[in-house]
Amino acid sequence: MPAETFEFQVEARQLLQMMIHSIYSNKDVFLRELISNSSDALDKLRLETLRDDTLQADTSDLHISIEADKEKRTLTVRDNGIGMSHDEVVQLIGTIANSGTAKFLRELKEAKDAAASEELIGQFGVGFYASFMVADEVTLVTRRAGESQGTRWNSDGEGTYTVESVDDAPQGTSVTLRLKPEDTEDQLFDYTSPWKLREIVKRYSDFITWPIRMAAAAPGEDGAEPAVETVNSMKALWARSKDSVTAEEYSELYKHISHDWTDPLETIRMQAEGTFEYQALLFLPSHAPQDLFMQGHKRGVQLYVKRVFIMDDCEALMPTYLRFVKGVVDAQDLSLNVSREILQQDRQIEMMRRRLVKKVLSTVKEMMSASPENYRTFWKEFGRVLKEGLLQDFENRDALLEVSSFASTQDEEGLTTLRSYVDRMKEGQDQIYFMTGESRAAMESSPHMEAFRAKGLEVLLLTDPVDEVWVQSVPEFDGKQLQSIAKGEVDLDSDEEKEKAEAEREQRQQEYAGLLAWMTEQLGDSLKEVRLSSRLTVSPACIVSDTHDVTPALENMYRAMGEEVPHIKRILELNPSHALISSLRKAHAALGSEPDAGTELAETAELVHGLALLSDGGELSDPARFSRLMADRLERTL
Ligand code: ADP
Ligand code: MG
Numbered sequence: 001m002p003a004e005t006f007e008f009q010v011e012a013r014q015l016l017q018m019m020i021h022s023i024y025s026n027k028d029v030f031l032r033e034l035i036s037n038s039s040d041a042l043d044k045l046r047l048e049t050l051r052d053d054t055l056q057a058d059t060s061d062l063h064i065s066i067e068a069d070k071e072k073r074t075l076t077v078r079d080n081g082i083g084m085s086h087d088e089v090v091q092l093i094g095t096i097a098n099s100g101t102a103k104f105l106r107e108l109k110e111a112k113d114a115a116a117s118e119e120l121i122g123q124f125g126v127g128f129y130a131s132f133m134v135a136d137e138v139t140l141v142t143r144r145a146g147e148s149q150g151t152r153w154n155s156d157g158e159g160t161y162t163v164e165s166v167d168d169a170p171q172g173t174s175v176t177l178r179l180k181p182e183d184t185e186d187q188l189f190d191y192t193s194p195w196k197l198r199e200i201v202k203r204y205s206d207f208i209t210w211p212i213r214m215a216a217a218a219p220g221e222d223g224a225e226p227a228v229e230t231v232n233s234m235k236a237l238w239a240r241s242k243d244s245v246t247a248e249e250y251s252e253l254y255k256h257i258s259h260d261w262t263d264p265l266e267t268i269r270m271q272a273e274g275t276f277e278y279q280a281l282l283f284l285p286s287h288a289p290q291d292l293f294m295q296g297h298k299r300g301v302q303l304y305v306k307r308v309f310i311m312d313d314c315e316a317l318m319p320t321y322l323r324f325v326k327g328v329v330d331a332q333d334l335s336l337n338v339s340r341e342i343l344q345q346d347r348q349i350e351m352m353r354r355r356l357v358k359k360v361l362s363t364v365k366e367m368m369s370a371s372p373e374n375y376r377t378f379w380k381e382f383g384r385v386l387k388e389g390l391l392q393d394f395e396n397r398d399a400l401l402e403v404s405s406f407a408s409t410q411d412e413e414g415l416t417t418l419r420s421y422v423d424r425m426k427e428g429q430d431q432i433y434f435m436t437g438e439s440r441a442a443m444e445s446s447p448h449m450e451a452f453r454a455k456g457l458e459v460l461l462l463t464d465p466v467d468e469v470w471v472q473s474v475p476e477f478d479g480k481q482l483q484s485i486a487k488g489e490v491d492l493d494s495d496e497e498k499e500k501a502e503a504e505r506e507q508r509q510q511e512y513a514g515l516l517a518w519m520t521e522q523l524g525d526s527l528k529e530v531r532l533s534s535r536l537t538v539s540p541a542c543i544v545s546d547t548h549d550v551t552p553a554l555e556n557m558y559r560a561m562g563e564e565v566p567h568i569k570r571i572l573e574l575n576p577s578h579a580l581i582s583s584l585r586k587a588h589a590a591l592g593s594e595p596d597a598g599t600e601l602a603e604t605a606e607l608v609h610g611l612a613l614l615s616d617g618g619e620l621s622d623p624a625r626f627s628r629l630m631a632d633r634l635e636r637t638l
Pocket of ligand 2: 033036037127128259
């Protein structure tokens with residue numbers, strides 16, 4: 001069959017262009033990527049033979065080899081792993097599966113300079129395509145274990161690639177790079193130099209558990225072919241003593257597991273001995289992946305059994321709200337045949353998971369004091385995900401609240417923890433006040449904030465969509481009730497003030513009883529009640545929710561998700577110290593039983609209601625009518 005020519009998928013083409021024009025300065029990593037793929041392929045083959053004993057595969061000497069040819073300027077990385085079928089080659093090498101690619105490319109386009117682009121590439125990690133940083137032609141020959149027909153893939157990275165069948169391909173995959181002509185003079189940059197290659201393997205791939213073989217640097221005795229040596233130590237990092245592993249080595253393992261090119265923020269090691277023995281090596285990444293909030297995002301913890309890789313993204317080991325944690329868990333007492341279903345029901349696994357979760361949370365807690373800078377990065381990248389835990393993980397709710405931080409009226413830029421909020425609470429204050437909303441600015445100018453500002457009370461400003469949800473189900477922190485300032489009645493006065501205020505309120509209540517009853521009736525279709533406010537100082541009116549009602553933002557969220565939500569009637573609160581409201585009362589009192597003047601007053605009531613809605617970012621039920629009434633009024637003032 002003749003070679004077929006295919007076009008790269010658009011995103012793949014864009015990425016390749018960037019690789020060819022090399023906006024990434026550390027080109028050495030191409031080798032790490034190829035070795036990482038080979039290592040995965042060997043893991044997969046071992047697993048498949050374990051599960052399927054009819055698979056015709058040779059597993060007698062699984063390894064990776066690196067062969068360089070100085071004269072031809074080629075470099076080959078070969079493995080005898082799982083290989084790929086014809087269709088898999090087209091699927092896997094011609095397209096980019098990562099669901100965050102589009103977003104990533106968009107950001108890349110907007111990146112200001114080379115450094116910013118490089119940082120983005122680093123966060124994304126481009127895998128196999130990294131070969132095109134150093135090669136102007138790449139040839140991949142592969143045969144899937146168990147199949148007889150092999151496939152040859154070839155490309156110069158410029159838009160198209162060819163695929164053809166080959167008869168004599170060995171099991172597994174070889175990737176041959178024709179190296180770019182540049183930098184040939186210097187041994188240090190020459191990717192055919194045995195020293196250079198050895199150095200790269202040692203630096204980036206030493207922990208790979210499969211042998212990586214290379215011809216020895218020096219020829220054998222009497223000029224014979226150099227002997228073949230294994231270059232890596234093959235020791236699993238988590239099996240080595242803590243002191244013997246460097247931060248760089250941990251980083252490289254992290255990069256192999258996560259396909260991220262940047263260093264992790266934090267490394268966590270754990271060990272359990274006794275009846276259920278395991279080692280864990282977990283990482284907190286330094287940035288969120290592009291697809292963290294997309295469906296199908298994988299959890300990054302790999303399961304090993306006695307040093308043998310068993311599965312990626314083992315969901316039994318991490319709850320979804322910790323889906324960003326990467327790492328390895330190596331259990332000594334599981335069967336190599338263990339399935340996901342069995343893991344989900346295993347009590348030992350459940351206990352292990354609980355310990356891992358606690359360890360991750362306590363690590364974050366330690367970060368808060370040991371390296372506040374890292375904690376801030378962590379919270380910026382993953383805080384939104386972590387807060388999902390407040391809804392899912394009752395057992396760790398307190399620990400989660402301890403490590404969470406929020407914007408607050410106290411601090412213009414920084415965030416505060418609940419703990420420090422509580423430490424700052426005023427005498428007599430027994431609740432933690434918060435407000436939810438779309439932006440800090442909108443909340444700060446909200447009428448709900450007025451009385452709190454006047455009294456110098458701190459209010460937490462919650463802007464993440466998930467905040468709307470968890471605040472409904474978390475009643476308190478450290479014995480202090482969490483109180484929305486836009487819900488229920490607020491009572492901010494001291495005892496003395498209270499008595500005075502109580503008397504005043506009583507009097508006002510009597511004065512306003514008529515107006516309130518009338519307005520409640522007028523606006524009864526859309527409102528539950530019209531009452532006097534104790535939270536307003538500047539604005540004439542505001543909308544509040546009943547203590548147990550769903551907030552307007554949450555109501556909108558449910559609607560946006562296509563759920564049927566019955567219309568929830570809110571409460572309109574009036575500020576009796578505002579001239580508009582006191583004049584309204586007088587006008588209503590003077591009205592008597594004149595029906596004509598009533599129409600105009602009813603319109604005023606409607607306008608007051610509309611203003612209250614707008615001041616909080618709410619929606620008017622009939623905006624056209626509102627602006628007509630408003631225009632009418634304005635005209636009369638001229
Ligand atoms: P990633 O490793 O992040 O998935 P890569 O670009 O490195 O992305 O590789 C893309 C896919 O191509 C891999 O997921 C794998 O399925 C396949 N692949 C690459 N190299 C090999 C190999 N040596 N053997 C088998 N499959 C491979
Ligand atoms: Mg890869």
